Amino acid sequence: MTDSAPKRRRSLASIATIVAIATLISKVAGLVRQQAIAAEFGVGPEVDAYNFAYVIPSFLFILLGGVNGPFHSSVVSVLAKHPKKDAAALIETVNTLVGILLLLLTAGLILTADPLITMLAPGVSTGVHTMAVEQLRIMAPLAFLSGLIGIGFGTLVASDQYWLPSISPLLSSVTVIIGVLFLTDRVGASVMAWGTLAGGLLQWLAQIPAQWGSGMGTLRLRFDFNRPGVKEIGKLMAPATLSSGMLLISVAISLFFASQLPEGSASALTYAQLLFLTPLGILSNVILVPYMPIFSQLAAPESWTDLKDRIRQSLVLTAMSMMPTGALMSVLALPAVQIVYQRGAFDNSASQLVASLLVVYAFGMFFYLGRDIFVRVFYALGDGNVPLLISLLGLFFNAIFCFFFTKTFGAPGLAMATVGVQVFSMVALVWILNKRLHGLPWVATGGPILALAISSLLCGFTAWVTLYGCQMLLGTEGIIRQLVTLGVSAGAGLLVFAGLVIQLKLPEMDFFVDRLRQKLPFLPRKS
Template sequence: MSETKKPSRSLAGIAGIVAVATMISKVFGLVRQQAIAAAFGVGPAAGAYNFAYVIPGFLLILLGGINGPFHSAIVSVLSKRKQSEVAPIVETITTLVGGLLLLVTIGLIVFADPLMHLVAPGLYISPEVAQAQGVTPEQFQVLAQTRAIAVQQFRIMAPMALLAGLIGIGFGTLNASDQYWLPSISPLFSSVTVLIGIGVLAFQLGPQITTPQYAVLGGIVLAWGTLAGGVLQWLVQLPAQARAGMGGLRLRFDFHRPEVKEIIKIMGPATFSSGMMQINVWTDLFFASFLPQAAAAVSALGYAGLLVNTPLGILSNMILVPLMPVFSRLTDPADWPELKGRIRQGLLLTAVAMLPLSAIMIALAFPIVRVVYERYAFDKSASHLTASLLIAYSVGMFVYLARDVLVRVFYALGDGDTPFRISIVNIFLNAVLDFLLIKPFGASGLVLATVGVNVTSSIALLVILHRRLHGLPWRELGWPILGLSLGSAIAGGSSWATLKACEQFLGTEGIMTQLLELTTAGSVGLAVFALFATQLRLPEVDLFIDRIRQRLLRR
């Protein structure tokens, strides 16, 4: 066994680098979505892009994402080897994975149309079926245009399959050499290239960019911008990888090396397990494609989802990153009483962070969407649709993060099978709920189905932990969450009342007026929750405030 290479940075330092880089990438991601919304609204170009990106995005998240299976497998193996031994391993894995994914890329290009039919069958309905379902001729024309644009975009973005694997290998290789900034910041390159493409198109077309006749051209720009971002994301890793002596573009065929076999052994199950959540995303879009206004629905799903995932991603890092090593140190049965206390702490921190944010976002959903997106092609009707989905997303913020906390406990206990089995059940449950809820609630029903899946999986994880750890502190857990829920409801009501009062005096139009009203109403809601939460005298409230203060002071 080779000597393990010791990291040169502390855990806190690494977490700080990753947090800052992640926030910068998310800000650029939000700006990209704002530009797409302004240029294309919820029309065919944006709707087709959401459908066409399902498989390329699935592969990029699955293979090329930080903490994805490629990244995790590479880090776990290379971190045990001397740096001088790494290059042949990386080059062999790159050769193997690159060859396989090149074949996948060719298959995606050749079979683009049938694969798009699989992703979004609702776009392929016949005129007779559309008429029987009450789809108007105008809506059917939009569906046909969306389908044509989506197939074209899919072919353009097909090489993302190859790039995803190369990016994931690069992420893992750089992290194994104690480099964290570049892998964490590189996702913003995709946002930058899309922004450049939209900017050039807007410069050439002017206000005409928002008109339907340029939807095809807009769709092509989105696809090529995304592909260019993937290429750039991979290329920027190569010089750093070469400087660190971690391999290059040399072809190697040492497939029988023990390290290569070990990486493949880890990568296979991890890839399958990580794909469960993305299957749920595909299921949602599958059902969304049958809506009469499918393009508008999937566009709004993307816009609303980003508004929730941006704060959720930032706050989840603050909660999950420090807790994972703590859970891992308390797996001995003698330490289970303290582990139960830490589980309670993690769930209450989640409640303190997510419950008031959920309530305030529900109360202020419409002005939030207007401030962030409503300009040019993104009109007030698009704001209403996106706001309804934002409300549905916000309902499930607490259970989404609570489930992640509980899953980390199982991982710390060395049990990845239980979350995996629950994920498999969730695939079928999500499909059933999508089918039941889409008719009465439309696109919002798809989001509520996901919320229902997260609720049931969280309950299942809690029940199993209760049995395995010989009892959880239900009373010490339930009553504080109930109290925080009540305080959050009051905070949300206060924000809504403040918003309505401001609108009476200031009106509802104008970006500065909307921003002022939104800031005022949100601040009132947070202040009300803070006053209520401090009366509960929970140590988790003080701990969360301390973490926020430390993060702000560090910046």
């Protein structure tokens, strides 16, 4: 027993390293993909059409084919309870059933593409509508492929193969990049849709040899739909599908209102979201991953005192990471967008539009991650209904906010609506949890968060002053000057923030640094 424990820890560390490296490579490829699209099409109608057409296929990819999606999670869970000798037959049966259902869905998407685009984007021009319908029909087979990809991810993880599921999104990015760079003149704007479809097909084909080699089934058709494992997967998927469905509706609401704004608004929204979600995703893993099991261990009423302390600690860490990041992002939005996107068809006016959206998203970073903290507390308490109810109410407020904010602020109003929903959701969850746990430590939590907010404001102000000075000295033209200016400005802001936080002497600072050392091995260790 004692000999096996260290081995298990090394195994988990190895898995985490594989997933982290593969995910980082995929994210970089995703950024390069957006850069290629931006350089070729800017924020023009072609990208708007692609974004409208990709709403449903992307939702299905997240819902069915995504890592940690319902199919992936359900398959892993069920296979863990069944003998390996039954795995191949079970997977072949699930593939057959899912394949039939998703082929019907694919046909439905092709036949109803025109009214679906009308429903999603009623305010777009005839040209954008036509392009979107064409691209939706091209990408419709992704509905079929996404289910098979999700099942494949589950089988690979169940057989201890982690690299391929994590690196798989790279294939979609590569096919789009190749298509945009070399085939746009021949294919036109639909090259984005064809590249996306080719990427999905490659993801599925790449799984087949690994799946066969591990004894997890072939392409054989099986119609034994009464297998217990098939029913188990269906039961596990139902609540996850309902919850994940909120994402599609939320995205659809935003694009519905974007379609009634000037052309380029929908594509600008996508470009800004990528820059916003990348640091949010990286930093959130440092906090969310270790806290979920801790919350679960302290869910019993007799442990609520410790649970409240952990909630306070996680919120302080959220403020410590998200607030300065948001402050820097809001101040440095324009030079960051220019460095990442401004080339080719993506001109300065496009950078201004995307930066205006990014500034709004930056102000919501703390609320995005804070909301996720409270959602996980409710899950730890065994209550998934409250987060689901708040999500449903959030959809209503998203529509209301989009209606009013876009009328006054245009495209940035879309980001304002999203941030507004996150603020509402976090406040509602806090209010309900406060009653559930008979009070939260408001003073112990609010004091440090207020201090961190003030420190973040000073961080942002320092970065703004430094940015202005660097631009006066170095100018704003040239990628090298822009990189130097951005790096020096961000560094100055972070130095000020770090100095102020050290003065606060928060115990969470040590925890945060330790987590960063685990994620970033090149950082120096404590002596």
